[in-house]
Every structure is written in C-alpha cells, then in structure tokens.
Amino acid sequence: MNTNFNKKHTFLNKIVTHPYFGFILAGLLLMTVQLLEYQGIIGVTYARAFGLTIIYFIISLGFSLLLGYAGLASLGTSGFIGLGAYITGYVLKTLELPLIVALLLTLVIAIVIGTIVGFISLRIEGMYLAIITLGLSEILNEIFKNAVKFTNGVNGLKLSSLTMFNTIITHREFYFVLVFVMVLAMILTINIISSPTGRAMLAMKNSTSAAQAMGISILKYRLLAFVIATIYAAVGGLLYFGYWLTSNPETWSISLSLSILAAVIVGGAKSIWGVLAGTFLMFGIDLAVFKQMDFFQKYQDVPYLFSGLLIILVVMFYPGGLSKLGVDIKTFIKKTFVKVRGLYHNWRYGKDDIR
Amino acid sequence: MKNNYLIRTRLNKINDQLSILKTSPAIVKNKWISENQLKLDKLKTTQSVKLNQLRKTFDETYFITEKEEKIKKLDDKVYWKSREYKQSLTRQLKRVSKSADSDNKAVIHQKKYEEKLTKLQDWRKLQEESINLNIVNVEQLDKSVKATAKTEYDRLKVEFDREFQIMETSLKNKTEERLNSYLKTNQNKILKIDKQLTKIQNELQSNLNLEKENNLKLLNELNNKPSLTENETIKKNTLTALEELQSNRDILLRLQDLSMKFGGLKAVDHLSFDVKKGEIFGLIGPNGAGKTTVFNCITQFYKASEGQIFYRDNFNEIIDLQNIMVHNVIKEGIVRTFQNVELIWELSVLDNLLVGAHSRYRSNFFVQLLHLPKLKREEEIYRYKATEILKMLNLLPYKDFPAYGLPYGILKRIELARTLMTDPKLIILDEPAAGLNDLESVELAKTIRLIRDKYQCTIFLVEHDMGLVMDICDRICAISFGKKLAIGTPKEIQQSKIVQESYLGGE
Numbered sequence: 001m002n003t004n005f006n007k008k009h010t011f012l013n014k015i016v017t018h019p020y021f022g023f024i025l026a027g028l029l030l031m032t033v034q035l036l037e038y039q040g041i042i043g044v045t046y047a048r049a050f051g052l053t054i055i056y057f058i059i060s061l062g063f064s065l066l067l068g069y070a071g072l073a074s075l076g077t078s079g080f081i082g083l084g085a086y087i088t089g090y091v092l093k094t095l096e097l098p099l100i101v102a103l104l105l106t107l108v109i110a111i112v113i114g115t116i117v118g119f120i121s122l123r124i125e126g127m128y129l130a131i132i133t134l135g136l137s138e139i140l141n142e143i144f145k146n147a148v149k150f151t152n153g154v155n156g157l158k159l160s161s162l163t164m165f166n167t168i169i170t171h172r173e174f175y176f177v178l179v180f181v182m183v184l185a186m187i188l189t190i191n192i193i194s195s196p197t198g199r200a201m202l203a204m205k206n207s208t209s210a211a212q213a214m215g216i217s218i219l220k221y222r223l224l225a226f227v228i229a230t231i232y233a234a235v236g237g238l239l240y241f242g243y244w245l246t247s248n249p250e251t252w253s254i255s256l257s258l259s260i261l262a263a264v265i266v267g268g269a270k271s272i273w274g275v276l277a278g279t280f281l282m283f284g285i286d287l288a289v290f291k292q293m294d295f296f297q298k299y300q301d302v303p304y305l306f307s308g309l310l311i312i313l314v315v316m317f318y319p320g321g322l323s324k325l326g327v328d329i330k331t332f333i334k335k336t337f338v339k340v341r342g343l344y345h346n347w348r349y350g351k352d353d354i355r
Numbered sequence: 356m357k358n359n360y361l362i363r364t365r366l367n368k369i370n371d372q373l374s375i376l377k378t379s380p381a382i383v384k385n386k387w388i389s390e391n392q393l394k395l396d397k398l399k400t401t402q403s404v405k406l407n408q409l410r411k412t413f414d415e416t417y418f419i420t421e422k423e424e425k426i427k428k429l430d431d432k433v434y435w436k437s438r439e440y441k442q443s444l445t446r447q448l449k450r451v452s453k454s455a456d457s458d459n460k461a462v463i464h465q466k467k468y469e470e471k472l473t474k475l476q477d478w479r480k481l482q483e484e485s486i487n488l489n490i491v492n493v494e495q496l497d498k499s500v501k502a503t504a505k506t507e508y509d510r511l512k513v514e515f516d517r518e519f520q521i522m523e524t525s526l527k528n529k530t531e532e533r534l535n536s537y538l539k540t541n542q543n544k545i546l547k548i549d550k551q552l553t554k555i556q557n558e559l560q561s562n563l564n565l566e567k568e569n570n571l572k573l574l575n576e577l578n579n580k581p582s583l584t585e586n587e588t589i590k591k592n593t594l595t596a597l598e599e600l601q602s603n604r605d606i607l608l609r610l611q612d613l614s615m616k617f618g619g620l621k622a623v624d625h626l627s628f629d630v631k632k633g634e635i636f637g638l639i640g641p642n643g644a645g646k647t648t649v650f651n652c653i654t655q656f657y658k659a660s661e662g663q664i665f666y667r668d669n670f671n672e673i674i675d676l677q678n679i680m681v682h683n684v685i686k687e688g689i690v691r692t693f694q695n696v697e698l699i700w701e702l703s704v705l706d707n708l709l710v711g712a713h714s715r716y717r718s719n720f721f722v723q724l725l726h727l728p729k730l731k732r733e734e735e736i737y738r739y740k741a742t743e744i745l746k747m748l749n750l751l752p753y754k755d756f757p758a759y760g761l762p763y764g765i766l767k768r769i770e771l772a773r774t775l776m777t778d779p780k781l782i783i784l785d786e787p788a789a790g791l792n793d794l795e796s797v798e799l800a801k802t803i804r805l806i807r808d809k810y811q812c813t814i815f816l817v818e819h820d821m822g823l824v825m826d827i828c829d830r831i832c833a834i835s836f837g838k839k840l841a842i843g844t845p846k847e848i849q850q851s852k853i854v855q856e857s858y859l860g861g862e
Contacts, residue, residue, distance in 0.1 A: 188724055195723035195730060196709070196716045203699045203710050210697035213654060214773070215685040215714030224720070270701075349435060350442040 019194075020187055026276070027183040030054065034175045047175065049287035054178045055239050057279040058185045060263050061272065062232025065189060067261075068269030069198060070225035071205030072121055073130040075257045079137025080230050082144055082252030083109065084237025089157040089247050090150055099164060102238060110234035114227030121222050137257060144249040156248035159241075174243050181239060185232065186272055192228070201225060259283065262307065266314045268321025277322045282307060359566070360678070362559050366670060367686055369552055371715055374778075375736060376545050380538055382739050387533065391526045398522060402515045409508045425486050433479050437472060444468045556670075563672065567601075570594055593663055593675075600665055600673045607632045607781060607813050608653070613662035615648050615837075622648040624837035625662070630781075632667075635807060635814045637828035639821075639848075641857060645837040646817040647694060650783055654691050655681045669780070685714045688780035692773075692787065696766045700759040704750065704769055707758055708741040709734075711773035737776070744772050747809075748802060764795045771802065775810065782806070784816040788823050796820060800827045825849070833857070 015021060030050060037047040059081060066072050084106045091102035117136065121129055144151050151157055162169045192198050200221050203211040208218060241247055259282050267278025290296040290303045318325055346352075444464060451460045577583065577591045596611055608630040615623040622645040630636045638646050651657045653664055655676065664676040668687050679687065690711075699707055715737070718730040745751045748768050753761060758769065767787060774782050787803070788796040800823055807814055818824045824831060825845040833840040833848055835857040841848055848854055 191724055191726045195726070196713055196718075197720060197723050199699075199702060199706055199710050200713055202701055203713075206699045206701060207697040209656065210693065210699070211710075212656070212681045213685065213691050213693075213697075214711055215682050215777075216710075217680075217682045348442065349438040350445070 019190055022273075023183050023186040023190075026186075027179050030179050030182070031176060034172060038172065045291060046288055048171070049284045051171065051175050051178055051243050052287065053280050053284035054182045055236050055243065056260065056263065056283045057276055058182055058239065059233050059236035060260055060267075060275050060279050061185055061189050062229040062236075063260055064264045064267075064269050064272075064275050065192065065201075065232075066225050066229040067264055069193065069201040069205065070222065071201075072222065072225060073126065074117070074133040074226075074229065075130045075254065075261070076117070076133030076137035076140075077229075077233050077260050078252045078254065078256035079140035080110065080113065080233035081237040081240065081256070082247065082249070083113070083140060084234030085241040085247040085252075086144060086151050086157065086237075087234075088238045088241040089159065092162070092241075093157065093159050094150075099162075099238075099242065103235075106234040106238050107231060110230040111227055114230035115223055117230070118223035118226035121226060122219060134254060134257070137252075137254070141249055141252055144252060151247075151249070154249060156246055157241075159245045162242060162245060171243050171245075178239055178243060181235070185235075189272060197221070197224065259307075262311050266310060266321055268323030271321070271323030274321050274323030274326070281310065281322075359559065359562055359672075362555060362562070363668065363670065363672070363674075364686070366552070366555055366559070368717065369548055369555070370669065371717060373545065373548055373552075375717070375733065376541050376548070378740075379732065379736055380534070380541060382736055383537060384530075384534055386735075387530045391530060394526065395519070395523060398519060402519070406508065406511060406515070409504050409511065422486065422490055426483065429479060429482055429486075433475060436475055440468055440471050440475075559670065559672075570597060574598070596663070596665060597673055600667070604671075605631050607667050608815070609663075609665040610649070610653075611663045611665065613649070613652060613659050613664065615645070615652055615657060616660045622837055623652065623659075626834065626837065626839055627662075628832050628839065628842055630813060630815055631830075633807070633811065633813055634829040635803065635816070635827050637824045637831040638815070638817045638834065639819075639824055639831060640834040640840075643836075644834050646834065647785060648837075649834075650691065650785055650817065654684050654689060654783065655679060666781075682714075685777060685779075688777070689783065690774040690777060690779040690781075691783040692770045692785055694785045694789065696763070696770055698758045698766060698769060698773075701757070703755050703757055704753050704761075705738070705741055705745070705755065707769060708744065708773050708776055709737055711776035712737045712740070715777055741772075741776065744775050747805075748772050763790050764792075767791065767799075768802075771806075775806065778810065779812055781813045781815060784814065784818075786817055786819065788818055788820045796823050799823070803827055 033042070033050045034047055036042050037044060059077060063074070063077055066074060087106050087109060088099070088102040091097050091105060092099065095101075117133060120132055124132060145154055147153075162174065200211065200216045201224075203214065203216055204218060204221050212218060237247075263278040263282040264275055265278070266281060267276070268274030286303050296302055314321060447464050448461055451457050451464065454460065574591065574594045577587060577594070580587070583591065592611065596609065600606055600609060606629045609627070611627045613623055613626045614621065626645075626649065638649065640646050648657065652659045653676065659677065665673050666676050666687065666689070668674050674687070676684065676687070676689075699710055702710065716730075716733055718727070718733055722730050742751065742754070745754060748771065750765065750768060750772060753765060753769075758766065761769070767790070771784075771787065784803075788799055791799060803814060803816075804827060806812070816824075816828075828845055830843065831845055831848045832842045833851070833854045840853045840857055841851040843851070
C-alpha cells in the first residue's frame with residue numbers, strides 16, 4: 001500500500017510545484033511594472049531601474065554559474081559585456097543589419113573568447129586567473145577607446161532609434177524582450193544546474209582529483225563554464241545596447257565587474273533568487289530609490305557607501321548571502337510563532353502540571 | 356593502436372546504451388505499477404469515506420461512542436476553563452497582596468472564584484443532561500433511518516466493488532499494452548544496436564589479428580638480433596608480456612618494471628606483480644613505501660617514468676593504461692577511492708552517487724540544457740540504481756542529507772557506494788579502514804566481500820590494519836621503499852622473514 005494519500009496530486013499542485021512556475025511568475029510581475037508605467041502610475045526612472053536590473057541579472061546568472069558552481073573567479077565580465085554592446089552597435093549602425101545578425105555574431109565571438117579564457121584557466125587558478133581576466137577586460141576597454149572607426153572612441157556609440165520588423169521599437173517595448181530573455185535565461189540556468197553538467201561543475205570545484213577519478217574532464221567543464229558565462233555576458237551587452245541605445249567605454253570599466261561580483265556574493269552564489277535580489281540591491285536600488293530622494297541628489301556618491309557597507313556586512317556575517325538570510329528568516333519566524341504561542345498558553349492557563 | 360582506441364570507445368558507448376535499454380523496462384514497469392496502485396488507492400479511499408459515513412448511521416456503537424466523545428470534549432472544556440480561572444485568581448491575588456487590606460480583598464476574590472467554579476459545574480450538568488436527552492430522542496427517531504441506510508450501504512458496497520474491479524482490470528490491461536509496445540520498440544532498438552555491435556566487433560577483431568601478426572614479426576626480428584639497444588629490450592619485454600597475457604586469461608592487471616621518480620627520489624622502483632581476476636589483492640608496506648604512488652600510477656594521476664601497466668579491458672583485449680587519459684580510466688572499468696575522503700560536500704548523498712555515474716550518461720550538453728526526455732529517462736535509471744546501492748550498504752536514511760557534516764564512517768561507506776555506480780571491474784581502495792573503529796572495520800570486511808561476490812569484480816587495496824588485510828585478502832604483496840619484498844597468501848607473508856625484518860627491524 002502506498003501511503004501518499006495526504007499529498008495532493010491535483011493538476012494545480014503540479015503546476016505550482018514545477019520549478020519553472022516561479023520564474024514565469026517573476027516575469028509576469030516584472031512586466032506589470034512596464035504596464036503601470038504606460039498608465040503613468042509610476043515614473044520612467046522606475047521602469048528604467050527594473051530594466052537595468054534585468055540586464056545585469058542575466059549577466060550575473062552566468063557569473064554565478066562560473067563562481068558558485070565551477071569555482072572559477074573572473075574579473076573580466078565588463079569587457080565581455082562591452083564587446084556584446086559594441087558588436088550590436090556596429091551591426092545596427094554602420095552595417096544596418098537586423099538584430100538577429102548581431103545576436104549570431106555576438107554568440108560566435110563569445111564562444112571564441114570563452115574558449116580562449118577557458119584554456120588560460122587550465123594553467124592558472126584563483127586570484128591569478130582573476131587578475132589575468134581583469135587584464136583582458138582592460139585590453140578590450142582600451143580597444144573600445146581607441147578603435148574610433150568601430151566604436152566612435154571616448155564619445156561613445158549612439159543610435160537614434162531601433163527598428164525591428166519594420167517598426168520603431170522604443171525602450172518601453174524592448175523591456176518585454178528583456179523580460180522574455182530573463183525568463184529564458186533562468187530556465188536554462190536551472191536546467192544546467194540540475195543536470196549532470198551542474199553536478200560535474202560542483203565536483204570540479206570541490207575536488208579536482210575526485211572529479212577526474214569519476215570521469216569528469218576538467219578541460220571540458222572549465223571551457224564550458226567560461227563559454228556559458230561569456231555568452232550570458234555578451235547577450236547582456238546586446239540587450240544593454242538595445243535598451244539604452246548607447247555604449248560608452250567608461251561604462252565597461254573594472255567597477256562594473258566588481259559590482260557584478262558583489263551582486264553575486266551578496267545574493268548568494270548558488271541561488272537564482274538570491275542573485276536576483278543581489279543585482280537589485282547593487283544596480284536597481286540606486287535608480288529606483290536613492291535618485292528619487294533630495295538628499296541623495298545633493299550627495300550622489302553616498303549610495304556607493306551603502307553598497308560597500310553591505311558587501312562588508314555580508315562577507316563578514318553572512319557568507320551564504322541573501323538567499324541564506326531568507327531561509328534563516330523563515331525558520332526564525334516559525335520558531336518565534338511557536339514560542340509566542342507557548343508563552344500565551346502559560347499566561348492564560350498556567351504552567352503545565354500533572355493533569 | 357589509435358584506431359583501436361576509437362573503436363573501443365564506440366563499443367563502450369554502445370554497450371552502455373544496451374545496458375540502459377535492458378534495465379529500463381523493469382524500472383518503467385515498477386513505476387507504472389506504483390502509479391496504478393496510487394490511482395486504485397485513491398479510488399478506494401473515496402469509496403470507503405462514503406461507506407463509512409453510511410455505516411456510522413446504522414452502527415450500534417455509534418451513539419455510545421458519540422456520547423462518550425461529547426462528554427470527553429465537555430470535560431476538556433471544563434478542565435481548561437477551571438485552569439484559566441485559577442490562573443486569573445493567582446494573578447489577582449498577587450496584585451492585591453501589595454494593597455492595604457489585602458486579606459479582605461483576597462477573601463472576596465476567593466469567593467468569586469468559588470462561585471465561578473460552581474457555575475461551571477452547573478453548566479456542565481445541564482450540558483450533560485441535554486446530551487443524554489438529545490441522544491435518546493435521536494435513538495428513537497433513527498431506527499427507521501437505520502434500516503434504509505443498511506440497504507443503501509449493501510447496494511453501494513456491491514456497486515463500488517464492481518467499479519473497483521473494472522478500474523483495476525482496465526488499468527492492468529492499459530499498462531500491459533503500454534509495456535508491450537515499449538518492449539517492442541526497445542527490442543527493435545536492441546536488434547539495431549546488436550547489428551552495429553557485431554559489425555564493429557568484427558572490425559576490431561580483424562584489427563587485432565593484424566596487430567598480433569605484426570607483433571609476432573617484430574618479436575621474431577628482435578629475437579634474432581645479436582645485440583639490442585635499451586629501447587629495443589624494453590620493446591621486446593613488452594611484446595613477450597603481451598604474448599603471455601593473451602594466452603593467460605586469469606590475469607586482470609599486470610605491473611611490469613614500474614618505476615616512478617620524483618627528482619632523485621625513487622618512490623617506486625622496478626615493481627612488477629599480477630592481479631588476478633576476482634580476487635581481493637592487498638598491497639602492504641611501511642609508511643612511505645610508495646603504495647599510494649602505485650595507485651596513482653595505475654589511475655594515471657601520475658605518469659610513470661618507466662615500465663608498463665597492462666590491463667585487460669571489457670573486450671578481453673590487453674591495453675597499456677598509460678595511453679589513456681585520467682578521466683577516461685573509469686570507462687575501462689577502474690574506479691578508485693581516496694585516502695582522505697574526497698566527496699562533493701555541497702551535494703546530497705544521492706547526488707554524490709550520481710556524480711559517480713557521470714561517465715555513464717549518454718545525453719549531450721544540449722539535451723541537458725533543454726531537459727529532454729532522454730535525460731529524464733537516464734536520470735530515473737541511475738537514481739533507481741543509486742537507491743538500490745544505498746539500500747545494500749544501509750545508507751538509505753542518509754539519502755537526502757548533504758555530505759558535509761556526516762560521520763567519518765558513513766563518509767567512507769558513501770565513497771565505497773560511489774565506486775559501484777559504474778559496475779566496475781577493478782575497484783582500487785586506498786586505506787578503506789583508516790579512521791574506522793574495530794566494529795566498523797569488521798563490517799567493512801563483510802561489505803567488501805559482499806561487493807566482490809555481488810558485482811564479480813576484483814578488489815585491490817592498500818591498508819595498514821593488518822587484521823583486516825590478513826582476514827580478507829586472497830593474496831598480498833609487501834613492498835618497502837618501492838621495491839617488492841614478497842608476494843603470496845597471507846600465511847606466507849606472515850611467515851616471510853624479509854617482511855618481518857622490514858616491519859620490525861633487523862636482528
């Protein structure tokens with residue numbers, strides 16, 4: 001006899017417990033932000049803040065796969081994002097080709113660069129790998145500044161309007177593309193995590209010798225991790241250019257790489273929801289909350305102080321990140337509920353004695 | 356040689372597919388039968404709920420139990436109410452004790468409390484009377500209802516039974532049909548693969564024959580030469596060894612003149628011995644004798660500086676393990692454990708076992724990216740296998756625990772379980788009893804024997820616990836400073852003077 005009667009096997013329950021349900025729900029919720037903006041209920045800056053969060057969230061997902069699962073540290077993310085953005089800009093502005101071509105081109109170049117960095121990571125590990133990727137991204141940044149023919153130099157690349165299928169698409173419509181790509185990225189990420197590939201990456205992070213003894217090729221999975229991370233970053237750059245229609249070399253500096261690293265660490269490197277929260281704290285909250293207040297308009301650098309403080313607090317007291325904080329809060333609430341109920345019982349009926 | 360290697364990898368893949376196809380029907384059948392059982396149980400519960408409602412109406416005991424229940428509830432209520440009064444009384448007495456005429460006030464409160472209690476008792480009596488009256492009334496009224504309910508109950512019972520039987524048979528037929536179609540498609544696939552298999556095997560055989568001929572020719576040439584260079588002597592030795600191994604089917608692994616140098620230090624010095632099929636072979640030696648280095652050379656973590664490691668692979672062909680990459684050694688059927696437990700701490704115990712089956716997964720990255728049914732089927736199969744292994748090693752309660760923080764003895768057993776996921780031919784255990792207490796090591800000896808008998812594999816182990824080694828090993832090789840001292844059965848080793856000297860010191 002099976003004893004699973006109490007569990008409900010209804011259709012609704014099946015849908016709700018499916019791992020994709022939460023992602024699609026999050027996508028729908030984020031779409032309502034733009035719909036509210038259409039109605040004029042919230043300002044443009046709010047919608048822009050959420051758009052920016054979504055773009056950096058997609059990039060951070062790839063980075064969390066690299067850091068949290070494969071255990072490889074990289075500081076070259078911003079260079080790869082910039083590459084994606086400039087390729088799209090070049091394809092759209094000078095070549096005047098559709099966005100699909102830009103997407104294919106970014107994918108190809110991301111795969112090539114990912115394999116190169118992956119090969120480097122076979123020889124070098126830890127801090128040194130981070131420094132080498134940092135150097136790579138700085139080289140890319142110098143190229144963005146000096147290759148004026150392609151990138152328009154320090155002035156930045158600007159596009160007046162984006163056309164897709166013979167219609168002009170503003171940032172309002174492009175927001176829905178962002179949300180769609182975000183949900184897709186979340187689904188693909190959880191698929192990778194819960195498949196043999198994700199387990200192999202974790203095995204590689206924990207013990208290379210055990211991984212090799214179990215038939216996991218270090219070469220293959222390091223390359224794979226870097227290629228996935230660079231693809232996410234380059235697609236993020238493409239979306240950035242599509243959304244803001246500008247690309248400045250200043251944006252793709254080391255501070256962006258560090259912010260992404262901070263977002264992943266603050267959120268918790270192994271949790272998708274944690275990374276979402278972390279990216280909102282690092283990128284979205286500045287536009288959505290601080291820029292609206294008069295005090296922070298006067299002193300514009302104060303928000304950076306907050307984010308720095310947050311990183312210190314998380315690293316010192318909560319190495320698990322926001323995702324662990326969420327779990328802890330849940331257990332705390334449950335425990336306090338039980339405790340308060342017990343106290344009330346004692347007050348009303350007296351302490352337990354033999355009945 | 357290269358060509359043969361490619362063919363062998365293809366053969367390995369095909370064999371894996373075959374094993375999946377052969378094992379999956381049983382798993383699928385179990386799954387479908389359990390699903391059916393679930394549906395039937397659900398139907399039965401809904402039916403029994405209805406029937407029980409009816410039965411309650413005509414059961415004799417119903418009224419009595421109901422009465423008892425009601426009175427019990429009443430008692431409960433009275434008990435809690437009285438406790439509440441008492442508590443409030445104590446609180447008020449406390450408050451009053453500080454005021455001027457505390458005694459008078461206390462008496463007043465006491466009186467109030469007693470009044471309340473008497474009121475409560477009165478209320479209880481009233482309630483009890485009403486319950487009794489109500490039940491008498493209902494008893495009289497319900498006699499007619501009972502009779503109708505009984506007939507209804509009988510009718511429904513027969514109907515439900517019929518319904519249940521119809522559902523059971525229909526489900527059975529459906530699953531049988533599904534299973535038949537599944538088996539048919541499976542059989543077709545197996546036939547197709549078998550055709551491929553014979554084709555490739557023929558290819559391999561012809562290749563091997565050619566190679567043999569070439570080897571013989573070379574050997575003859577070398578034998579006839581008057582003087583040989585160093586390279587040529589090595590070649591001659593390997594060729595003669597190959598010749599011998601091909602005729603002697605018992606030997607699974609042979610180390611020949613294996614040496615490993617770390618700079619000037621010779622960790623392993625011209626070591627050679629055989630490991631036979633299906634035996635438990637022990638390697639012993641004092642600390643720093645180079646036992647773990649031998650293991651690392653066999654599993655290709657180190658590349659040996661001299662010598663050969665011959666191994667009989669899945670197709671009875673002799674290969675030199677040094678031509679194989681580290682992560683491909685497991686595909687030839689060699690699995691190892693580590694001296695200090697190397698598990699994946701961030702994964703659960705079951706997932707750790709699935710990592711052990713990593714080399715068996717046939718679905719590529721894009722299948723994994725999209726979670727296609729192929730991956731789900733494979734995952735199901737290996738999950739089933741992992742739970743079976745966990746059951747065998749008494750680890751099932753720890754299935755969903757993260758590996759981090761479990762006791763050491765259990766971690767050792769998990770590592771042993773992980774090696775079994777790929778149906779290995781040779782299991783290499785690096786100090787399996789290190790850090791275990793006496794009881795656990797006795798249990799370990801049992802499990803090692805069980806594994807050898809159940810999976811029909813060879814076990815090769817390094818161990819310092821002499822009791823365990825002498826107990827379980829069929830043959831033992833003793834080494835010291837990388838050189839072989841003695842080889843033989845445990846008794847022979849115990850009586851050997853050289854071994855005693857090296858362990859206990861000279862005269």
